[in-house]
Amino acid sequence: MKLSTRVPDPSVAYERPEVETFTRSKLASRLRGMVACASLLVTGCVGELGDGAISPGGEGNPSGSGDGLCNPRLERRIVLLADLQFSNAIRDLLGDEAIEPDQAPDARTKPFAKKGVVAGTSLVHTRLARAAYAAESLAGRFEQVTGCAPDGDDACATAFLTRFAQRAFRRPMDATELDNLGSVVRLGSETSYERGVSLAVEAILASPSFSYRTELGDGADGDVVKLSAHETASELSFFLTDSLPDADLAAAADSGALNDPAELMRQTERLLEKPETRRSLSTTLIAAWGLSNLFGTVKDPGLFPEYTPALQASMFHETELLLEELLWNRGADVSALLTSRETFVNGLLAQVYGVEHTGADPEEFARVTLPADERAGILTQPGLLAALSRTDNTSVVARGLFVHGALLCMGKIGAPPESVADAIQELLDADLSERERADARAANATCAGCHNQFDAFGLLLEQYDPVGRYRDTVDGEPIDARVDLTGRGDIGGIYASAVEFIDAVAETDGFATCVTRHLLTYGTDDDTLTPRACQVERVIATLPEGQRTLPNVVRAIVTSPALTERAKGN
Structure with missing residues (x-):
């Protein structure tokens, strides 16, 4: 059984959020149970895929099968x-005040892959705490956020919670779910009306239907299922944007218009015009290239006293x-990221580059043209090289x-075998140049097979x-690169x-691919x-x-079946 990607029955109770009459302790207990159950269903689907999870449209088979199709790699999940x-979604729902300042993730350091992120005890406790903090943040701004007076009526609470839950869950609510939310409000209202609505908000944010998005499909017959309009909106x-669908996108999902490829493209074009989408x-x-690791690096202060947090931030912003x-x-070809001799520097970075800084003050980033024989694009940027x-x-x-x-x-x-760990450390400690170390690895039969694939690039x-x-030069000796x-x-x-090398690579398809x-x-x-996966080749084509x-590239991905189709599974 491939627990990694298959949901046995899309109609199971888990598919719908689970808002019942409960106290906070019951809420915590129920969520832990749900997330533990959910983690069994999704183990590996956001990390290592289980054996057999890749369908015939896999590596080395661009067509996916003998009939020229590129079959879905992913099953419903x-x-x-x-x-x-998760945090961005809370912020979009309730504002910056709903995020505890020291708990807000920094977008600059977001991980590229969620491999290894599982719904364990630590994650459950963290998200329960963030849901509670967000709900408590309504104090002092309750009427502003909900539109209800602190001593309002059931109709106002129902109207607000219906809108709130539908946006939080990225799909419509059914009558049973709304009744359950009403029960939560009545329970909390034993303390106060405001407390009742806030407790319902907490229940929504603590629900697995907020922490998870589904890819279960539209229920159509066949081996391949299309994501529903609401699932497509969430996926997109x-x-x-790393957050919830905005009002326009959600409306297109509600009406079913998003099932039309033309509307899907219209929504994509609209989102691509937004500065926040472009930044995301x-x-x-940047996350795929691992540049966020820059903030975790240190240098010997005796050798590189200039390497400060301020310089790291400047490198990243460049x-x-x-x-x-x-x-x-400019709308340049992505290969321009490799070949550009232009960049932006402040006073700190100008010193690293050895160029003049023309900004009005040392903090200002100014455009500069770098020596064409020394620098080319992102690969020779100080931030990446330092990281x-x-x-x-x-x-x-x-x-x-x-x-x-x-x-x-x-x-x-692959990682080197443990048997060579001591030899690796001895090589690092030896008084050798980096080329001499590379030559030593090339002469070692155990090491050469792997290192011959990448040492030359370094x-x-x-x-x-x-x-x-x-x-x-290094230590007075000329560098042979x-x-x-x-x-x-x-x-x-x-x-x-x-x-x-960079100029030659830019003439190939490798970087764009x-x-x-x-x-x-x-x-x-x-x-x-x-x-080589047919899904990637199809986008490139x-x-x-x-x-x-x-x-x-984004347009081609959005219109690709890889984004919106899943295998039904067994």
Whole structure:
């Protein structure tokens, strides 16, 4: 039985929220039970997929089957919202006051994949506490939020809770659910009317139907099911904005209009015009590249005293600004992210780059053109290079793995066997250059099989120190960044520098395909996708010739069956 993705019967009680007459302690107990049950249903569906969960449209089979179809990889399932999505949804429902300041997730550090996030005791307790805090935040603004007077009547409470629950659950409420909410209000009203409505709000936010979104389909016959209009609205909104469907999108789902591909595209175009959508999509790519790890890195203060939290924040914001300029303001091909010699620097970053800062004050970010033979796009930005370095030195391994994996999606590399752990540490401790360490790994039969796949990429980046400054020498010795990638397909050749390599990569489809894979992975919560999966190839094939812009990639994903179709399962 594949518990990872299959729901045995879409009509099971779990599909509908579970608002009953209960005290807070009963609410907590019931939610724990529900989430424990739900976790059995979804274990692996937002992390490792179970054996056999990938249907015939998988790796190495672009057509998906002999009849030219690309079959759904994913079966019907229930998907847990990430912490950022959960908090954003509460904020959109009740305002910033509903989020405890020190508990609000930072969008800059959102994880790319939800692998390993499960509905365990810690998550349940955290979400119960956040639901309680959000409900209690109504104190002092009850009438403003609900439209009901503090001593209002049942009709007002019912009207507010119907609107609130429908938006929170991303679907219509039925009569039984509304009756159950009324029971919660009456229970809390034994203390006060305001308390009754607030307790119902807490029950809604504590419900699994708020923490999970469903992908159960429209009930049509056949092996493939289409997501319902409300499920599609949730899928689209959490993909593009990391939050609930807004009023326009929700209305399109309520009316059924979202089932029309033309309306789905209209909604997508509308959302793509919103600054918050653009920021969210840019942050998704930044998360896919692991740049958020920058905030967790440290450097030896004796060697790099300039590496402060302020510099880290500046490095991260540089990448945000470059993505905004290239992808959204200019509508450039995504390959421009690799080749741009323009960027944005404040006073701190100008010192790292060794360029003049022309801003009105040291905090202002100003546009600058970088030396064409030293820098090219995101791969040579100090933030990324610093995040991929050790505390006292660069890291050929970390940088090489990044290029091989996150930048070009060339496949996962397994961890080294434990038997070589001591040898790895000895190599790191040895007084050797990074190239000498790479040569030692290449000479070791155990290590070479893996390291030969990515070390060369890291060696190309040796001309950038642990905080991303360009350099020609290390300890007085000239740096040899030359690598031989002959036989490596589209990127094969001999390169003397990272810039040469980047310019060559930008002429291939590899980076654009990887960007597409990242966005499709995030939109579907399927982190097992590779560029060779037919779902990815199908999206790439529909991109307009010579127009691999990010909005076009998003449009192709939204119209792709991978986003809105699921396998019915057994």
